[in-house]
Amino acid sequence: MQLMTDVSCGDWLLERVGGWGRVGGVAGTGFEAYARILHxxxxxxxxxxxxxxxxxxxxxxxxxxxxxxxxxxxxxxxxxxxxxxxxxxxxxxxxxxxxxxxxxxREGYFDLDLLAALTEHLAPATTTPEHLVAGIWNGWGELTGSGRALYAIEGSRLWAWLTRRRLQREAERQQRESLRPEIRLAAEHGPHLEWPGREMILFATSCDELSDPSWAEGAGLGLQPGFPPSISPQLLWPADRSWVVASEIDWDSTIVAGPRSLIDAVLADERLEAFEVDADADLSWEGDLVNPPRAGWSAGS
Known part of the structure; x- marks a missing residue:
């Protein structure tokens, strides 16, 4: 995964942003069909x-x-x-x-094994499977070195505190080493794709790279060794603009937008819990009009 400094390659998608809380607001409007994959x-x-x-x-x-x-x-x-x-x-x-x-x-994170499964359908649906753009939200703490692991240690209070402190310092050192300096600078200072409400760092990648669920381990994203991956692309599209994959950071589902044949393949894949939606579908917390609210819950609580 290579950092991109020219973010204008995303201008075409910015021109197609739909309404807030809508499918088209995170994946763009104007595609033939859309699928929602539940995390x-x-x-x-x-x-x-x-x-x-x-x-x-x-x-x-x-x-x-x-x-x-x-x-x-x-x-x-x-x-x-x-x-x-x-x-x-x-x-x-x-x-x-x-x-x-x-x-x-998991909000904003699409399990990397499921992303790998999805690439089996994404690759044949584009003429440029080796030339993809991945957008990652610059607000993830790992990208600026501010992500932290928490440790639960049993034992005496002093011993547990000293052990946690030692483990925390070692984790911070490992995280610093796993974060590429140029990615940290890009997260803090840009250039960013100015998606509405979300600043994105752009990377060049490929279907081949994403088909390996371990790709994040060597991507220089500041992930802590020994812990499960915590970052996946928020936006993904090929150079020929045939489809888009979007994982909005506040949503626990991922949108695939593209040709009818791609969406049909996604819906038929038993590894993916997917439903067909449209660009105007409301995926806000109040969008479920079938199941009743749980007792004591409201969107403002």
């Missing part, structure tokens, strides 16, 4: 028969659930504009009587 949810199964001194339970199993699994267990309805705030409590998730628990979706 999967981390889930754990705990042993409810054992409770520790803090009220927690030992974890027996970890998994990744689809939204359909979460909805089905609660008798809720899946549909193209479903919102996670109607399927789970945004603070506490949902706990089930058999010990399964799920928490929150």
């Amino acid at each position: 999967p949810v981390p889930a754990t199964r705990v042993d409810l028969s054992i409770t520790d001194e803090w009220g927690g339970h030992p974890v027996l199993e970890e998994s990744r659930w689809t939204w359909s699994q979460a909805a089905g267990r609660q008798g809720l309805t899946m549909h193209p504009l479903v919102q996670w705030n109607r399927l789970a409590d945004l603070d506490y998730g949902v706990d089930f009587a058999d010990g399964w628990q799920f928490g929150q979706t």
Whole structure:
């Protein structure tokens, strides 16, 4: 992934920005068809028969659930504009009587293994699969060296504090080494693609590169070794402008915009939980008009 200093290559897409909170507002208008891919949810199964001194339970199993699994267990309805705030409590998730628990979706991050799967459909849908532009939001703390890992250490208070401090300093050193200086400067000073409300750093990449889920490890994005990747492109398009992939930082779904054949392939891929939408579809938190709001929740809370 190579840093780009000429951001004018994104001007064509800026001219097609749609309304706020709408599909076209994050992926651009005027494409033949659109698909919405839902970001999967981390889930754990705990042993409810054992409770520790803090009220927690030992974890027996970890998994990744689809939204359909979460909805089905609660008798809720899946549909193209479903919102996670109607399927789970945004603070506490949902706990089930058999010990399964799920928490929150990942906003602004499309799992890199799913992005790799998506490239299988993106590559044949463009004449320029080796010439892609990736836009990454400059607000991620990793890009400026301000991202931090948190450590939970058991033991005496002094020993735990000293251990956390040592681990934190080592993590910060590793992060500094993994962040390319030119990317840090670009994050802080530009040039940026001035997407509405989002400043983007642009990179040159390819379908081949993104087809390997480990690409981020050597991209110089300031990721902390030993921790799962936390950054994926917010915008992605090929030089021939045939499609766009968009992961808005405040959304827990990714939009694919492009030709009918591409969208049909995305919708048919069982690895991707996807629904067809249109450019005017409302994907704000209030966009789910099928499932009722959860008790005590409002968009302003």
